[in-house]
Amino acid sequence: xxxxxxxxxxxxxxxxxxxxxxxxxxxxxxxxxxxxxxxxxxxxxxxxxxxxxxxxxxxxxxxxxxxxxxxxxxxxxxxxxxxxxxxxxxxxxxxxxxxxxxxxxxxxxxxxxx
Amino acid sequence: xxxxxxxxxxxxxxxxxxxxxxxxxxxxxxxxxxxxxxxxxxxxxxxxxxxxxxxxxxxxxxxxxxxxxxxxxxxxxxxxxxxxxxxxxxxxxxxxxxxxxxxxxxxxxxxxxx
Amino acid sequence: xxxxxxxxxxxxxxxxxxxxxxxxxxxxxxxxxxxxxxxxxxxxxxxxxxxxxxxxxxxxxxxxxxxxxxxxxxxxxxxxxxxxxxxxxxxxxxxxxxxxxxxxxxxxxxxxxx
Amino acid sequence: xxxxxxxxxxxxxxxxxxxxxxxxxxxxxxxxxxxxxxxxxxxxxxxxxxxxxxxxxxxxxxxxxxxxxxxxxxxxxxxxxxxxxxxxxxxxxxxxxxxxxxxxxxxxxxxxxx
Numbered sequence: 416x417x418x419x420x421x422x423x424x425x426x427x428x429x430x431x432x433x434x435x436x437x438x439x440x441x442x443x444x445x446x447x448x449x450x451x452x453x454x455x456x457x458x459x460x461x462x463x464x465x466x467x468x469x470x471x472x473x474x475x476x477x478x479x480x481x482x483x484x485x486x487x488x489x490x491x492x493x494x495x496x497x498x499x500x501x502x503x504x505x506x507x508x509x510x511x512x513x514x515x516x517x518x519x520x521x522x523x524x525x526x527x528x529x
Numbered sequence: 530x531x532x533x534x535x536x537x538x539x540x541x542x543x544x545x546x547x548x549x550x551x552x553x554x555x556x557x558x559x560x561x562x563x564x565x566x567x568x569x570x571x572x573x574x575x576x577x578x579x580x581x582x583x584x585x586x587x588x589x590x591x592x593x594x595x596x597x598x599x600x601x602x603x604x605x606x607x608x609x610x611x612x613x614x615x616x617x618x619x620x621x622x623x624x625x626x627x628x629x630x631x632x633x634x635x636x637x638x639x640x641x642x643x
Numbered sequence: 644x645x646x647x648x649x650x651x652x653x654x655x656x657x658x659x660x661x662x663x664x665x666x667x668x669x670x671x672x673x674x675x676x677x678x679x680x681x682x683x684x685x686x687x688x689x690x691x692x693x694x695x696x697x698x699x700x701x702x703x704x705x706x707x708x709x710x711x712x713x714x715x716x717x718x719x720x721x722x723x724x725x726x727x728x729x730x731x732x733x734x735x736x737x738x739x740x741x742x743x744x745x746x747x748x749x750x751x752x753x754x755x756x757x
Numbered sequence: 758x759x760x761x762x763x764x765x766x767x768x769x770x771x772x773x774x775x776x777x778x779x780x781x782x783x784x785x786x787x788x789x790x791x792x793x794x795x796x797x798x799x800x801x802x803x804x805x806x807x808x809x810x811x812x813x814x815x816x817x818x819x820x821x822x823x824x825x826x827x828x829x830x831x832x833x834x835x836x837x838x839x840x841x842x843x844x845x846x847x848x849x850x851x852x853x854x855x856x857x858x859x860x861x862x863x864x865x866x867x868x869x870x871x
Contacts, residue, residue: 419621420557432546432586439590443534446801451793459788462804463707465590469583470698472546476553476579479691481720488716492709507533560687565679573674576690577821584812593805595834602830606823647849648785660774660814667818671762693818697811700774704781704807735761 423528424475427486430514430521431468431475434493437514438465441500444507457499457508464496468518475525483529490522537642538589541600544628544635545582545589548607551628552579555614558621571613571622578610582632589639597643604636651756652703655714658742658749659696659703662721665742666693669728672735685727685736692724696746703753711757718750765870766817769828772856772863773810773817776835779856780807783842786849799841799850806838810860817867825871832864 419425442461445454471489474482497515500508533539556575559568585603588596611629614622647653670689673682699717702710725743728736761767784803787796813831816824839857842850 419554419624428550436542436586436590439587440533440592442804443591443801446797449794451797452791455788455793458800459705459707459785462705462784463702463709465587466698466701467709467713469587470694472550473553473579473583473694474691476550477557477687477690478554479687480723481691481695481716484716484719485695488709488712491712495708510533556690557687560683563680565683566677569674569679572686573671573819573821576670576819577816577823580812580815581823581827584808587808588805591801591804593801594837595805595809595830598830598833599809602823602826605826609822647782647852656778664770664814664818667815668761668820671819693815697815700778701781701807701811704778705785706782738761 420478421475421482424478424482424525427518427521427525428472428475430518431472431489434514434518435465435468435472437511438462438468438496441507441511444505448505454503457496457503460492460496460499461511464492464515467492471522483526486522486525490519490526493519493522534592535589535596538592538596538639541632541635541639542586542589544632545586545603548628548632549579549582549586551625552576552582552610555621555625558619562619568617571610571617574606574610574613575625578606578629581606585636597640600636600639604633604640607633607636648706649703649710652706652710652753655746655749655753656700656703658746659700659717662742662746663693663696663700665739666690666696666724669735669739672733676733682731685724685731688720688724688727689739692720692743695720699750711754714750714753718747718754721747721750762820763817763824766820766824766867769860769863769867770814770817772860773814773831776856776860777807777810777814779853780804780810780838783849783853786847790847796845799838799845802834802838802841803853806834806857809834813864825868828864828867832861832868835861835864 438461493515497512500512552575607629611626614626666689721743728740780803835857842854
């Protein structure tokens with residue numbers, strides 16, 4: 416029997432980790448594109464999003480009193496990143512947009528359940 | 530077709546994320562034990578380990594030039610945390626020790642493959 | 644002449660860095676107290692607070708679109724940590740409480756100025 | 758009288774925080790340059806460097822057993838970032854290169870003193 420503090424957080428932790436990796440992958444791939452300038456906002460949002468997703472995962476894993484509030488802001492950042500990445504047709508951007516949307520949904524679900 | 534930068538890093542990224550969550554869960558559970566003092570070194574190592582695992586995941590996901598070097602240090606921290614957690618019979622410590630050992634192995638494999 | 648993106652953020656970045664270090668110092672010192680159990684909530688809040696302060700510093704230094712929103716949540720976490728640390732008479736807790744209060748004020752000032 | 762755990766770490770913590778902010782400022786400024794493509798490696802190293810500097814500051818502030826080993830790797834990353842930023846004449850790159858060199862020196866000094 417597991418004694419994980421908050422098993423109900425696991426799906427959101429997984430979504431946050433997947434989103435962070437997708438954002439990191441996307442920013443690196445964006446920096447290798449021919450037209451990097453066009454990807455500037457995407458790269459900046461990828462950085463914001465990867466950072467807050469990893470911190471949200473940490474807050475949830477520790478069962479922090481502020482996990483839900485952080486997830487709320489994480490959903491906002493993920494949505495902004497999804498909107499920007501969604502504008503670009505490259506696989507790394509499309510994969511990132513999808514991971515961001517899933518993470519935003521998981522974070523919003525955390526908030527609704529709280 | 531995916532355009533993930535380094536698909537060969539994925540297993541180690543997953544091990545790092547699992548280890549970070551296990552460490553965070555363990556530190557919170559340790560703080561709820563009756564004898565917290567006995568768990569002090571465990572908590573401190575959990576903090577170190579969770580932090581470096583998440584940073585290693587980020588370096589790998591971005592395909593950083595320093596991913597392998599960071600994984601080498603991550604393996605050292607994970608091993609120290611596994612040794613300490615392994616001394617305590619609680620489920621959260623045993624689960625953490627196991628996640629730390631798996632992560633150390635995955636990080637060492639990264640280094641060997643580099 | 645400097646080309647720092649947001650010179651008006653510098654005071655808050657400094658307060659965040661000082662608070663993060665005070666929280667980290669406090670958690671380590673708490674783990675060395677005779678009665679660690681009494682310090683459990685302090686340690687947990689120190690972890691939350693150090694993490695969000697460093698991320699707020701990063702968001703500000705990058706001029707993130709979400710810097711102000713993150714500072715707002717950072718102020719909430721800092722205030723909670725200040726309240727808890729303020730209950731304990733040890734130097735490390737008192738110093739941490741003071742750093743947390745200063746950081747909360749700096750973060751709130753960011754929000755007011757936005 | 759302060760009860761900071763490791764007052765001898767303070768100069769290096771300060772150098773790490775200054776370097777992290779300089780790297781973050783540089784990456785954002787690089788993304789606003791006309792020729793972003795030329796700055797791609799600079800941006801990637803800025804990200805690596807900011808992240809490890811903040812984690813090194815955290816390890817030092819907590820008096821981690823691994824603070825010195827992390828500082829050693831931090832010095833390597835800082836030196837690589839300084840070399841790349843030093844190639845570009847923009848103020849943000851020159852300021853970042855200088856902060857990276859100072860941080861590398863402070864991290865190496867930590868290692869020598871250990």
